[in-house]
Amino acid sequence: MVAVRVGCVAEFGDASVMRVERRAAPGRPRGTDLLVAVEASSINGTDLGLRRGDLPPVTWGRKPFVPGFDLAGRVLAVGPAVTAFSPGDRVAALLPHRGGGLAEQVLVAEDRAARVPAGVAATDAAALTLAGLTALQALHRSGRLRARPGPDGSPPRVLVSGAAGGIGSFAVQLAALAGAEVTGTTSAGKVAWVRDLGARQVVDRRAGDRHAQLVDRGPFEVVLDAAGRSRHRELAPYLARDGIVVSVRPLHPDVLRSLRPGRADFVAVRTAARSADLAHLLHLVATGRLRVPVEHVVGLADVARAHHLAETEGRGKVVVDLTT
Known part of the structure; x- marks a missing residue:
């Protein structure tokens, strides 16, 4: 029997509960499945929520479980x-809600x-998948950015709350x-970094x-809560007429309270594993x-450190290299 790490x-707990095990490798692929030798997977906010026990059991199934969505x-x-x-093809992919990407196969x-x-490096492709798809679909599918011009036909104005995080850093660029x-908006120490990503204006979120x-x-025509932490009532005062607030956390209680029937100024994005969208993002990277704002690349043996970095630094992406 072939075993993989x-x-x-x-x-459930802090980053120290993460561990590395050996398990039986997946069997031969059936139907339209691919068997992939994973070279890299990145840490997302959903992984951190799963590890802490913040998400419902339907998401993670039985313990011990393997996180990793890209x-x-x-x-x-x-x-x-x-x-x-x-x-032999090089691929990137977004996995379903139960994850499982933090594995060698x-x-x-x-x-x-x-x-x-x-x-395009495997570390970049892995860091792009979930966060990039969420940012793209939040802006262009949920937020319908191209259908929301600014006043008198000027460029639309977009506010990205949580602009230094994984989703936010892609949203600013896109x-x-x-x-x-x-x-x-971001903390004071990340203002220059967010401006370098393409934001014309950056506001310290703690400024008086x-x-x-x-x-x-x-x-703003589109206000994106890229960190999923803001309440609708906190962001609505900044909306233009016919503008929209887009949240990346559809299951958050504050988001659910905001999704009243008939409401036209608030929507929650549900990230879809659309191959065409992912191919588009990868093409943008290749050209x-x-x-891709990869801040740290950590080997699988140090997966606890990878979780700690993703949870504490709040800037860009942390990637796990499964080839080392």
């Missing part, structure tokens, strides 16, 4: 119904994967690429005059138009 959660690697074998990939459905272009005038600064820079 996995990073898993045996009990991955990049090479196809080892394909199911008999696969049409788009062959063994993973079965993934063909329609959740996209080919990784030459020149909104700027779409021609929007971007304002970001934060509200006045945002009012002065708005109103140098989208930067």
Whole structure:
């Protein structure tokens, strides 16, 4: 029996509960599944919530469970119904709600994967997947950014709350690429970093005059709560007429209270594993138009440290390298 290493959660708690085990490798792929040798997987806020026990049991199943929602690697074998990939292809993929990507081998459905272009590192592809898809779909599907011009046909104004995090750092860039005038909020030590990503204005979220600064820079056609921490009533004062607040946390109680029937100024994004969207993002990276803000790359043996870094630093992405 072939065994593979996995990073898993045996009990809920802080980052120290993460451990590495050996488990039986997945079997041969069936139907439209791919068997992928995982080279990298990144840590997302959902992984941290799973580890802490913040999310419902339907999400994680039984313990010990393997987190990880995005991955990049090479196809080892394909199911008999696969049409788009062959063994040896480099791929990135977004896994379903129960995760499992923090493992050396993973079965993934063909329609959740996209080919990784030459020149794009596996660590970048893995860091891009969930956070990048969420940012893209929040702006263009949930927020309908291109259908919300600014006053008198000027570029739309976008406010990204939590602009230094994984989702926020992609959202700032993608909104700027779409021609929007971007304002970001973050802590004081990250202001220059967020500006370098493409935000025209950056506001220290702890500044005493934060509200006045945002009012002065708005109103905004799209307000994205990229960290999933803000209440609708905190962000609504900055909205333009017919503007919209988009949250990345559809299950958060504050979000659920805001989703009243008929409400037109609030929506929660539900990230979809769309191969076309992922391929688009990877193309932007390959052509140098989208930067993947990888801050740390950590080996699987140090997965507890990877979780600690993702939880405490709050800037960019932390990636686990499964080849070391």
